[in-house]
Amino acid sequence: MQWLFLLYSRFFDNILISFMNNRIKQNNLKTPFDIVENCSPLWKKIFAEAVRDPAELCRRLEISNEHVDLNSNFPMLVPEPFLQRIKPKDPLDPLLLQVLPRKEESAVSPDFTTDPLGENGHLSPEGTLSKYHGRSLIVTGKACSIHCRFCFRRHLPLPEIEENSISSGSGIHPEIIAARFKADPTLHEVILSGGDPLMLSDRQLQDLIFHLDQVPGIRRIRIHTRMPIIIPQRLTENLLSLLSNHKRYGKRAKMIVVLHVNHPNELDSGVSRSIEELMDSGCILLSQTVLLRQVNDSLPVLAELFERLIDLGVMPYYLHQLDRVAGAAHFEVSPEEGCDLITKLRRLLPGYAVPRYVREIPGEPGKVVLK
Numbered sequence: 001m002q003w004l005f006l007l008y009s010r011f012f013d014n015i016l017i018s019f020m021n022n023r024i025k026q027n028n029l030k031t032p033f034d035i036v037e038n039c040s041p042l043w044k045k046i047f048a049e050a051v052r053d054p055a056e057l058c059r060r061l062e063i064s065n066e067h068v069d070l071n072s073n074f075p076m077l078v079p080e081p082f083l084q085r086i087k088p089k090d091p092l093d094p095l096l097l098q099v100l101p102r103k104e105e106s107a108v109s110p111d112f113t114t115d116p117l118g119e120n121g122h123l124s125p126e127g128t129l130s131k132y133h134g135r136s137l138i139v140t141g142k143a144c145s146i147h148c149r150f151c152f153r154r155h156l157p158l159p160e161i162e163e164n165s166i167s168s169g170s171g172i173h174p175e176i177i178a179a180r181f182k183a184d185p186t187l188h189e190v191i192l193s194g195g196d197p198l199m200l201s202d203r204q205l206q207d208l209i210f211h212l213d214q215v216p217g218i219r220r221i222r223i224h225t226r227m228p229i230i231i232p233q234r235l236t237e238n239l240l241s242l243l244s245n246h247k248r249y250g251k252r253a254k255m256i257v258v259l260h261v262n263h264p265n266e267l268d269s270g271v272s273r274s275i276e277e278l279m280d281s282g283c284i285l286l287s288q289t290v291l292l293r294q295v296n297d298s299l300p301v302l303a304e305l306f307e308r309l310i311d312l313g314v315m316p317y318y319l320h321q322l323d324r325v326a327g328a329a330h331f332e333v334s335p336e337e338g339c340d341l342i343t344k345l346r347r348l349l350p351g352y353a354v355p356r357y358v359r360e361i362p363g364e365p366g367k368v369v370l371k
């Protein structure tokens with residue numbers, strides 16, 4: 001019986017693929033394998049030239065490195081477009097605090113662990129993680145456009161993705177993942193997370209999205225990314241058509257992009273333009289923010305951030321309570337303070353502009369809303 005089912009599903013898949021290929025030819029669309037990818041696009045150059053030495057960052061910003069950890073195990077990474085938004089001579093700049101390794105990171109706090117969400121060891125060999133009903137997460141690699149000091153995955157050994165070898169390299173394997181997802185009728189949404197999924201090359205992303213679009217049950221592909229905020233140059237024409245809900249060939253699933261943004265100063269004119277382009281491509285846009293001590297734990301800052309996001313067409317989705325990862329204790333805001341801020345935000349802003357204040361608890365079937 002099972003082999004008959006497999007035979008049938010393979011037969012219908014082939015019909016679907018040949019139908020899509022005909023449509024591609026008739027409409028002169030890009031096939032999955034003829035994407036014109038610039039070998040060294042500007043965003044890769046920007047990433048390669050990011051500042052990685054904390055002493056150099058301090059020099060550039062004219063601040064003392066007295067409280068800076070110059071040899072952190074979680075290396076610093078700050079690309080130029082983000083650096084340009086940090087105010088010089090201000091050691092407490094809210095963007096700087098998110099990226100500069102400080103000596104406080106080595107303070108030992110017993111409740112802060114290397115794997116606060118208990119993810120280690122739960123990744124499948126293909127790089128997937130099934131945490132929630134009906135959804136599956138693909139960890140696309142460990143590369144990020146920036147290193148946030150509070151990242152809950154900062155200690156996790158995530159799989160490496162080799163450039164241009166998503167199918168054959170040591171990373172994730174779209175065909176195997178798609179076959180696995182096809183066999184799970186309960187699955188409706190795939191979440192691409194990382195690292196940052198937009199660190200994959202266009203070709204890698206195209207291969208992955210193409211295969212996910214072949215899975216009949218998948219209705220939504222959700223991409224969690226900080227890239228459009230950190231290096232807005234990443235949103236090339238190629239990438240926008242790959243993500244587009246209007247132009248994507250063979251589109252079956254709706255594309256949702258969740259932008260990680262923590263402070264209104266992150267939203268300069270370049271970032272605003274990149275968000276508008278994403279909007280034009282028809283993606284559903286949501287945001288997520290981590291509540292961080294000294295960065296955004298104030299009513300005016302959060303109110304301005306959420307209003308600016310709404311103005312750009314992004315719905316504030318989550319305000320996260322910090323995950324208790326080792327090295328990030330100094331960023332923690334208590335849940336009581338967080339609830340107080342949310343209550344005040346509700347009085348100040350329309351309901352749709354106030355995100356859900358949530359915390360993730362290992363083993364829980366979903367995020368827990370803090371009230």
Ligand code: SF4
Pocket residue numbers: 144145146147148150151152153194195196226260
């Ligand atoms: S962008 Fe996200 S995954 Fe990358 S370092 Fe920051 S918090 Fe971690």
